[in-house]
Amino acid sequence: MKRIITLSVLALITSSCGQATKKQTETVSEIIIEQNDEKNETVVEKNSDGKIYLRSAEDFLKQLMNGGKLQLFFSDNWTFIYHEDNRCDGSTDGEKRNLSPFEINEIIKLKVKNNGDGWDCDKKEPTEFYLNFNLKEQVKKWDRFEIPNYENQGKDGIIHVVGGGESDYIVLHYNEYNLIVKMEYRSEDPG
Numbered sequence: 001m002k003r004i005i006t007l008s009v010l011a012l013i014t015s016s017c018g019q020a021t022k023k024q025t026e027t028v029s030e031i032i033i034e035q036n037d038e039k040n041e042t043v044v045e046k047n048s049d050g051k052i053y054l055r056s057a058e059d060f061l062k063q064l065m066n067g068g069k070l071q072l073f074f075s076d077n078w079t080f081i082y083h084e085d086n087r088c089d090g091s092t093d094g095e096k097r098n099l100s101p102f103e104i105n106e107i108i109k110l111k112v113k114n115n116g117d118g119w120d121c122d123k124k125e126p127t128e129f130y131l132n133f134n135l136k137e138q139v140k141k142w143d144r145f146e147i148p149n150y151e152n153q154g155k156d157g158i159i160h161v162v163g164g165g166e167s168d169y170i171v172l173h174y175n176e177y178n179l180i181v182k183m184e185y186r187s188e189d190p191g
Helices: 049-064 101-105 134-141
Strands: 001-012 024-034 039-045 074-085 091-100 108-114 127-133 158-163 168-174 180-188
Touching: 049 134, 049 158, 049 168, 074 101, 074 108, 074 127, 091 101
Parallel strands: 074 180
Antiparallel strands: 001 024, 024 039, 074 091, 091 108, 108 127, 158 168, 168 180
16 A cells, blocks of 8 residues: 655755845745555655655745745846747747746846847847846736646746746746745747
8 A cells, every 4th residue: 555645845045144034035845755665665756756856836826826925946146047939029038047946026227139030020220228037027927827747847847837827937947945046937829
């Protein structure tokens, strides 16, 4: 007889002197343990099978849908990547590194470049500008929140979350501690 036990691990990270600071971060991770009573052995699932990452992504998705705080899911130093593909304007891309976990709940200002090379309009000159990205505002346009059942979902610590049809989605990259180290927001013109 097999039983599956889920344990939550709560870690509090404080400053080097041991005192709590204003920017202390709590991290929550799930450990899935499969216990086989017949053999009296316990196996901790490896991250590479996607189970731990998938559980964290499901919790992230619930918080996102409910407008909750998301910092518990992010590492202390993570990267945001933005990509938008528009039939008229072309591709708009930008990246911002070294973000704190709390910045996911705020407006992220990043420099982006648009190539002006849309497939349905005349080519334009490339431009650079600053984009104010707010994840919670962005997902208000989504008509669904779903973690699709892709064949490799969770492998290598990567989880896809889709909404707004299949055209708007998030790619979450996890580290070995089950925290997001990179988040991509991608918007593909379905035209």
